[in-house]
Amino acid sequence: MTNNPVPTSDSGASDLAQLYRDSGIAEVLDQLDRELVGLKPVKSRIREIAALLLVDKARSAAGLSAGAPSLHMCFTGNPGTGKTTVALRMANILHRLGYTRSNHLVAVTRDDLVGQYIGHTAPKTKEALKKAMGGVLFIDEAYYLHRPENERDYGQEAIEILLQVMENQREDLVVILAGYKDRMDTFFRSNPGMASRIAHHVEFPDYTPEELLHIAELMARQMDYRFDQASLQAMREYVALRITQPHFANARSIRNALDRARLRQAARIFAAATHEPFAVPTKEQLTLLDAQDIRASRVFSGGYIGRTPDQP
Helix, strand or coil: CCCCCCCEECCCEEEEEHHHHCCHHHHHHHHHHCCCCCCCCHHHHHHHHHHHHHHHHHHHHCCCCCCCCCCEEEEEECCCCHHHHHHHHHHHHHHHCCCCCCCCEECCHHHHHCCCCCCHHHHHHHHHHHHHHHEEEECCCCCHHCCCCCCCCCCCHHHHHHHHHHHHHHCCEEEEEEHHHHHHHHHHHHHHHHHCCCCCCECCCCCCCCHHHHHHHHHHCCCEEEEEEHHHHHHHHHHHHHCCCCCCCCCHHHHHHHHHHHHHHHHHHHHHCCCCCCCCHHHHHHHEECHHHCCCCHHHHHCCCCCCCCCC
């Protein structure tokens, strides 16, 4: 880990407020607030971890040290709840405070770590670790590394390599595991060595319907689209229906819904512009997602049965 200078007072104690200002982590935390709707428990936990790291710097400057803090983490929650976004911001915080050499995150899954034949897993795992070294390795759906039902599976080899690096090179790599909570709990029970190396567990709650509606408005605005009163009500009803249906993925499902609505809007505008009487679209028409663009979704008709609602 890097050794950024820590501002001190005349007494030799660290000037914690100055360190906080100089590190720029306030900017990162503010960015997290802007990027993610809701998730108050998550944001509070990330601030607590940042505070721990800041105070650890202050203790070190005052000659008080209990050893480097353990930084490996586990993020649990359903898909689309912001785990990857928070991991990216956490990587930034760690770098700004000097706990990692570089501000980068390498995201991997089982396929990036586990080989399909003898002698294939170790090189794949070590290559991923090499790319992440000095920063953060984010392992999504980490429980898929452990498949005890398959005697010929090589996931355990990847786990053993990860454990060794997490212990012996913990000052040069932070590992964040992510996935569904129940499956991660099972994974940790089957791999106590991994559980003992994870210091911080952060749970990501599902979004509420109102938060999902707010997310839809933010996403639309970022792409220069907008809702009117009727289409916003249609989206509100869409959210209420969609969260009860299969394969719901929180903010990810909202983004998919907006992508489908944009396709319908484009088809509607194109048809009007290329058939008599020809209609030249205005800027207002190009930006508006109207109610019919939303209500044409199979979610309203039940046509999703047997397939994923977010698919065409």
